[in-house]
Amino acid sequence: MAKRIDVSDLDIYYGNFLxxxxxxxxxxxxxxxxxxxxxxxxxxxxxxSLNRMHEVIPGARVEGKVVMDGVDLxxxxxxxxxxxxxxGMVFQRPNPFPTMSIYDNVAAGMRLNSxxxxxSELDDLVERSLRGxxxxxxxxxxxxxxxxxLSGGQQQRLCIAxxxxxxxxxxxxxxxxxxxxxxxxxxxEDLMTELKERFTIVIVTHNMQQAARVSEQTGFFNLSxxxxxxxxxxxxxxxxxxSNPDQKATEDYISGRFx
Amino acid sequence: MTQTSTAxxxxxxSAPPPRGRERAGRLARWVPWACFAGAAVLVGxxxxxxxxxxxxxxxxxxxxxxLAVYALARAVEGPRRATDRLVTCLVVSAFGVAMVPLFSLVxxxxxxxxxxxxxxxxxxxxxxxxxxxxxxYHAILGTLVITALTTLISVPIGLxxxxxxxxxxxxxxxxxxxxLVDVMTGIPSIVAGLFAYALxxxxxxxxxxxxxxxxxxxxxLMIPVVVRSAEEVLKLVPNELREASYALGxxxxxxxxxxxxxxxxxxLGTGVTLAIAxxxxxxxxLLITLGITNATxxxxxEGRMATLPVFAYYQLTQPGVPPEFATxxxxxxxxxLIMLVMGLNVVARLISRFFAPKTGR
Numbered sequence: 016m017a018k019r020i021d022v023s024d025l026d027i028y029y030g031n032f033l034x035x036x037x038x039x040x041x042x043x044x045x046x047x048x049x050x051x052x053x054x055x056x057x058x059x060x061x062x063x064s065l066n067r068m069h070e071v072i073p074g075a076r077v078e079g080k081v082v083m084d085g086v087d088l089x090x091x092x093x094x095x096x097x098x099x100x101x102x103g104m105v106f107q108r109p110n111p112f113p114t115m116s117i118y119d120n121v122a123a124g125m126r127l128n129s130x131x132x133x134x135s136e137l138d139d140l141v142e143r144s145l146r147g148x149x150x151x152x153x154x155x156x157x158x159x160x161x162x163x164x165l166s167g168g169q170q171q172r173l174c175i176a177x178x179x180x181x182x183x184x185x186x187x188x189x190x191x192x193x194x195x196x197x198x199x200x201x202x203x204e205d206l207m208t209e210l211k212e213r214f215t216i217v218i219v220t221h222n223m224q225q226a227a228r229v230s231e232q233t234g235f236f237n238l239s240x241x242x243x244x245x246x247x248x249x250x251x252x253x254x255x256x257x258s259n260p261d262q263k264a265t266e267d268y269i270s271g272r273f274x
Numbered sequence: 275m276t277q278t279s280t281a282x283x284x285x286x287x288s289a290p291p292p293r294g295r296e297r298a299g300r301l302a303r304w305v306p307w308a309c310f311a312g313a314a315v316l317v318g319x320x321x322x323x324x325x326x327x328x329x330x331x332x333x334x335x336x337x338x339x340x341l342a343v344y345a346l347a348r349a350v351e352g353p354r355r356a357t358d359r360l361v362t363c364l365v366v367s368a369f370g371v372a373m374v375p376l377f378s379l380v381x382x383x384x385x386x387x388x389x390x391x392x393x394x395x396x397x398x399x400x401x402x403x404x405x406x407x408x409x410x411y412h413a414i415l416g417t418l419v420i421t422a423l424t425t426l427i428s429v430p431i432g433l434x435x436x437x438x439x440x441x442x443x444x445x446x447x448x449x450x451x452x453x454l455v456d457v458m459t460g461i462p463s464i465v466a467g468l469f470a471y472a473l474x475x476x477x478x479x480x481x482x483x484x485x486x487x488x489x490x491x492x493x494x495l496m497i498p499v500v501v502r503s504a505e506e507v508l509k510l511v512p513n514e515l516r517e518a519s520y521a522l523g524x525x526x527x528x529x530x531x532x533x534x535x536x537x538x539x540x541x542l543g544t545g546v547t548l549a550i551a552x553x554x555x556x557x558x559x560l561l562i563t564l565g566i567t568n569a570t571x572x573x574x575x576e577g578r579m580a581t582l583p584v585f586a587y588y589q590l591t592q593p594g595v596p597p598e599f600a601t602x603x604x605x606x607x608x609x610x611l612i613m614l615v616m617g618l619n620v621v622a623r624l625i626s627r628f629f630a631p632k633t634g635r
Binding site for chain 1: 514517518520521522529532537
């Protein structure tokens with residue numbers, strides 16, 4: 016559980032367009048790493064390259080190395096499907112499967128991969144995952160109701176439960192709170208602090224207070240102009256980034272002086 | 275017709291004058307109807323004088339009534355509301371014109387076909403029938419067999435093509451297939467019939483008539499319809515669901531089978547049902563490929579088969595002497611066919627209602 020990720024010289028392309036250039040970073044296990052930066056600077060693209068979701072988009076490709084536990088995720092003998100089993104992901108908009116009940120949504124990772132499990136084991140797993148996502152008490156009486164009937168914040172926690180049910184090593188979160196109200200956001204932030212005991216968490220966020228509240232490390236992405244590739248400008252402990260950043264650009268962005 | 279119930283507020287002297295001249299008055303709700311009633315009475319009085327027929331009477335009434343409503347509204351309510359009323363009258367008239375053929379057709383078929391809509395029609399074939407009696411048992415079953423066979427051929431091919439187009443194909447190949455499917459949609463049904471007949475005649479010799487040939491011909495017509503409708507429905511499945519599934523470590527094919535298709539199942543079912551309704555009434559290709567027979571034949575791989583549209587065609591064109599019994603059977607066959615298509619449409623609606631993803635709200 017909870018593995019370390021080392022990224023070296025990562026270039027990310029959409030077709031011939033270089034979207035993110037030369038990322039070198041080490042993501043520590045059992046911690047939360049936040050990625051901040053203006054829109055279009057490649058944070059989400061970088062995040063999606065960590066579990067090979069980037070290449071789902073036609074024409075998208077990656078050059079460089081992403082090493083997790085000594086294994087290059089982009090090695091020629093690595094199956095992207097296996098990578099995604101180890102590196103889970105939560106998306107910006109809650110996206111529970113509309114055809115499935117709450118129970119089935121959580122069990123989806125197991126069911127869809129047709130892992131044979133006894134009913135009691137599956138029940139345990141669903142309860143454990145929902146408890147892990149702080150959702151159990153709210154839904155335990157209506158597990159057979161459709162997942163789409165929950166509120167936005169509950170749906171997002173359902174998606175987190177679904178992601179942790181497959182027991183990944185790393186959890187990627189792409190602006191998980193941007194569609195939620197402050198109370199649901201707080202619930203998810205609390206949840207993240209609990210989850211970091213078990214997982215390596217990488218979160219993309221536009222909310223700098225959120226990055227400051229929850230993360231240990233923060234990376235600042237920026238791009239020098241339209242059509243230019245995004246770069247990782249600075250990667251430091253969160254406290255340092257928010258009090259005394261190395262780079263002028265980071266300070267400008269955090270203090271709101273940036274365009 | 276369309277009027278809001280809010281009374282106009284008496285505008286104070288300080289308010290700027292509205293664009294166009296609005297008048298304070300409003301026509302009462304019954305006034306437009308009264309205009310049309312008046313127009314009807316007027317035209318009715320002129321009927322004996324002008325030597326009119328019923329269609330002209332309706333036409334004159336509508337035109338006169340519309341003009342009266344417009345003139346009245348313009349005088350009382352001002353030009354803006356008068357235009358609104360004029361357009362309302364035009365739109366409703368257009369709707370009425372569009373409904374005329376539908377009602378006339380249904381009325382004609384029902385009134386002529388109801389006479390022979392009896393148990394005998396559904397339980398006897400035409401074996402040994404000269405003149406009165408007999409039924410379309412063989413043709414109804416033939417239509418069901420051929421349609422089932424067509425569905426069996428078309429739905430797998432059509433669905434898989436649609437899945438390939440939406441989930442896998444890219445670039446030139448995708449454009450080529452889409453283009454060919456579009457071309458296929460436009461193939462005249464008689465050409466499809468000739469194609470299937472020629473194909474089988476190559477192997478089985480000329481003059482061959484088999485149920486399976488008809489099913490192949492209908493499949494040529496049905497496949498593009500299935501592809502198009504399934505493609506549209508699959509495109510509607512949000513990409514986020516696919517990504518959510520990939521992010522759980524589910525392979526692509528499993529994502530398609532377990533996430534994409536279940537999400538789209540209502541639309542797929544509706545599309546397939548409507549595609550069936552589209553081909554069930556095809557006549558021309560079946561005329562060439564199946565021929566007609568008076569006996570019941572349920573084996574599509576052996577001999578001629580009767581189907582409802584071809585049955586109706588032959589009963590009408592070669593009625594025998596005296597002709598009225600066969601003509602009655604033709605009308606009833608047409609009625610049964612319409613009921614079949616209507617039933618399929620109802621089924622399509624039910625499918626889309628019951629299989630739609632539930633929100634639980």
